[in-house]
Amino acid sequence: MIAERYINAVVLLGLLVVPSYALMVDEPFTITLATRAVVLALAAVGLNIALGTGGLVSLGHAVFFGLGGYAMGILAFHAQTYAPLSLGIFEIGGTKSMPIIWLVAIVVSALAALAIGLLSLRTSGVYFIMITLAFGQMFYYFAISWSAYGGEDGLSIYLRNDFPGLNTLQPMPFFGLCLALLCLALILHWRLLLSPFGLALNAARQAPQRVETVGLNPMRLRLVAFVISGAVTGLAGALFADLNRFVSPTMFSWQLSGELIVLIIIGGVGRLFGPVLGAILFVVLEHWLGAVTDFWHVWLGVILLLIVLFARGGLLGLLTGKEGPHV
Amino acid sequence: MSTLLLIEQILNGLQFGVMLFLMSAGLTLIFGVMGLINLAHGSLYMVGAFAAAAVAGATGSFLLALITALAAAATAGALVEIVVIRRLYRATHLDQVLATFALILIFSEGTRWVFGSFPLFLDIPDALSGPVSLPGGIKYPLYRLALIGIGILVALGLWWLTARTRLGIQIRAGENDREMIAALGVDISRLYTIVFALGAALAGLAGALVGAIQSVQIGMGEPVLILAFVVIVIGGIGSIKGAFVGALLVGLTDTLGGIFLPELFKLFMETDAATQTGSALASMAVYILMSLVLIWRPTGLFGARA
Secondary structure, X not given: OOOHHHHHHHHXXXXXXXXXXXXXXXXXXXXXXXXXXXXXXXXXXXXXXXXXXXXXXXXOOHHHHHHHHHHHHHHHXXXXXXXXXXXXXXXXXXXXXXXHHHHHXXXXXXXXXXXXXXXXXXXXXXXXXXXXXXXXXXXXXXXXXOHHHOHHHOEEOOOOOEEOOEOOOOHHHHHHHHHHHHHHHHHHHHHHHHOHHHHHHHHHXXXXXXXXXXXXXXXHHHHHHHHHHHHHHHHHXXXXXXXXXXXXXXXXXXHXXXXXXHHHHHHXXXXXXXXXXXXXXXXXXXHXXXXXXXXXXXXXXXXXXXXXXXXXXXXXXXXXXXXXXXX | OOHHHHHHHHHXXXXXXXXXXXXXXXXXXXXXXXXXXXXXXXHHHHHHHHHHHHHHHHHOOHHHHHHHHHHHHHHHHHHHHHHOHHHHOOOOHHHHHHHHHHHHHHHHHHHHHHHOOOOEOOOOOHHHOOEEEEOOOEEEEHHHHHHHHHHHHHHHHHHHHHHHOHHHHHHHHHHHOHHHHHHOOOOHHHXXXXXXXXXXXXXXXXXXXXXXXXXXXXXXXXXHHHHHHHHHHHHOOOOHHHHHHHHHHHHHHHHHHHXXXXXXXXXOOOHHHHHHHHHHHHHHHHHHHHHHHHHHOOOOOOOOOO
């Protein structure tokens, strides 16, 4: 059995080495695949804060992913058409600057998470799962019927957005940006786990009554976790949209919410690197199995079923021989 | 806006509502008795529709198609329960969500494998096709009227089953205290398989019936499944009465909202903007309804448990 920190180091090293090698042998598609894995991992790291640490099984995290995507899509759309964006009383111009887009994506999805959290955290268990799912559908149908921004067809952005000092049109610098943000999110989650807040949140998952007895409010702890979680997933959505230069209502779809949970589970739930490992495995499977058969989702389903029934800790659980935290 | 149109839309809403009830009844029963959240319920709806379309295509008999749909969905349900679901009763909600999500992937892609990606079509039987005149000079499709009738019959049948039969007593007892009825000698795992197969059969019936007015295609179950979740959250999980009231509320809200919200906004907005805002809001109306119900009653209209 291997210690978890060595596996984490290998995963991180792999994320540096594989794209660099692809750059050397001139295989830009591999870099794009790696970027896809890193961005999905970032989204799942966000969800892991709520799901793994907070025990909140949200089946609607695509809301934040989609909001991040549309934040990017709408700002860049106004920048490329030079039409000002009207916000009721005042008007602002669009922007192609990534840092501003990221900030907007984070703020918008955090606000949405606050509103959804306030409503749905009143409930728990199955009700919570179904309500987050329903909120996801609400946003999905809204995006479809909102024809000002493409409706069902989505929005295409012709050029990737800019980051000061980097040529983001090249795959490698953009990959570097995404990886840097993923590392920041991992550090955030790691610091969070060690902080008093993280300890209280963990406790609120395992024994809510005891947390209440010592004078803490589990509902408030969960709400804060949900907001942080939504913000990180929203940032990932903005990056995902920039990777594809395309936003569409499918970013809000409930299948995406499901897949984000799947990423965490195949990697290892509640572990720092679980989502990262899961996202890499998912993208590799999607690419390889997708090349062998059109029906690769059947095999994904079978693998997922086997993991749930027989390998509770996911891949990290198998490698380390420890099941990991229970959610 | 004429009265005729209003009545027609209300009938459409009722028809949608009773079909949602067929889905929600199984879902709520399965949750109430086994404590299981079953995302794959939509797949059983799809299985019913595909079985019906295949049999109707081969034999031309709609009745035979319906019977096959019921049998196929019930068999698929019982099989899934014995092979997979049985291991999930003691598992966490997260595991249940994941395992049944995996089942959706397997069912959907498996069906695509067998039937291909193109939608199938299921024709309305001749005896039920065409419009019928209702009092007041309303012409309404006979088939949709028949769907309302079937839905109400099934609702009555379910009430009779749970309130008046031995199986119903066991089901209700299972909801309250599974250890106790196991101790009294009821074969719990057989009871669970029966309840699951019953829920699956209802979903399959809904799929076959709705399949004749929509196309039969991969992924047709999931939008209905999510609406069925909304229904049982509104009605209160585990309550069949709640599922019935919730289903009618959701069916009427969805149908009437789509027609009347744009009209409502036209009263004080420009036509384009009103259509735009109205239809955007209409597509979210059932979810807004759900949020309102939850703020008012976090366990739904007829829900007892927290």
